[in-house]
Amino acid sequence: MSLAEVAWPRRKLSVSRKGRWPVNWAIVLLDTAIVRLLFPLGGVGLAVWAGQVDTGLLNQLELSPALEGGAAFLLLDLAVWFQHWAAHKVPLLWRVHQVHHADGDMDVTTALRFHPVEILLSFFWKGAVIIALGASPEAVLVFEIALNGTAMFNHANARLPGCLDSALRFLVVTPDMHRVHHSAARNETDSNYGFCLSVWDRLFRTYVRMPALGHQRMTIGLSPEKSRGARRLGWSLLLPFRDNGRNP
Template identity: 60%
Template sequence: MFDEIDVNLLRMACFGGVFLIMALLEAGLPRRGLVKGRTQRWPTNWGLVVLDALLVRLIFPMGGAGLALFAAERGWGVFFALGWSGALAGILTFLALDLAVWFQHLVSHKVPLFWRVHRVHHADSDVDATTALRFHPVEILLSFVWKGVVIVALGGPVEAVLIFEIVLNASAVFGHANLKIPQGLDRLLRLIVVTPDMHRIHHSVLRHETDSNYGFYLSIWDRLFGTYVDQPEQGHETMEIGLGPSLTTRAHSLPFSLMIPFVRTGGRKQDGEDSTAER
């Protein structure tokens, strides 16, 4: 199967389709007004994802599914050692990878060095479908290395890894969409998956809200580990998003966004304070 199709092309096609749908929906059903228009923010966000894609393609051309196939051909991984395969191994692989991404996200907030890089994502003044693209190339490389270690250690089915990668990309776009979803439907959806309202809280300028709702696809991990926040203090329509004026006001610049990890000033508002602070 994987010798006959270009896995990266499949992932890009699925990602592009979901992005187009979300972009159209959020244009017609926006959850909140934008602080900066699309023409100000989108070129930088798209510029970052192009750089990220080129870098990953150059350094890790096989991708996650290719790495899973590489490990499977050599009999590496816990599931291979245990003799687990089929649906059970596939489901466990999917869950383990989703938990691994949740944990990586948590660490990127708690470890100061990683937070400096992750700030690029949070510096956006608004949250919409393109915010899902907004990651510094260094973070993308670190993310791929981490996922690669987990994939090889698990030795799970190649199909499960491919499905996870497609779902992760799609859910990232959905979770960041500036999309108004009926409250009842949102409540129902977030019993299982991360919704735009749930993830938007994570982009709050308030630190105790930024340090919550780390999930990308499944919402269970935040509930299980006590990092779930139900609603933002300031309300979805009026909450302040970003990292404060020292970073967010310049985040629409691609060169500045690439330099954010090296900028010492800026952070999020500490609880009960009006000033910004760095970790």
């Protein structure tokens, strides 16, 4: 996706990669170290455990592996959509989630720019859902690969042909669709919460087709001050503890 951003950029970046990527990647490395240290087994390990103790909804139903895997994928994606929606609606959750939105440009590294506290909360939430569902390890693995892959795809500053974008967004979230969510306009920030499947935003009426100002003229981020601060690691990590958490 990084190569696609270079070959077919959608927007001109306001700040060079050199000015943004070191902090974004530093946050990624910190998040990875924390999760691996505290939760070495991850979601797949929780799914293995749930199967061993025969707990969870899907473990109680006699479904074919394909049907069980499909149901687990859909419900896990719905759970992530709900988590994202809650991160915008609950002030305490917004305090940490705004670190993701503070980035003044949007590219593939923005997909991975999450405060460590949000990463931990996300792990607990997904872990609880995995156990409650009794999702199989295979379904969890496929879901995690799809979630991470589509997140980097739909955050990428890459241009898709209009006809391809229109076709893809009936199933998955495209870069143009998710870019609306990173708009500085409040009504656009509170839309298009999906990371993988696009159906949930249509179902819950949070879908916005395009930004009011168009993709070239729209402002990405929260405010000029926060966009500047987002390029500093210490500022980004301390933002949830000094900001009032108000969704702009």
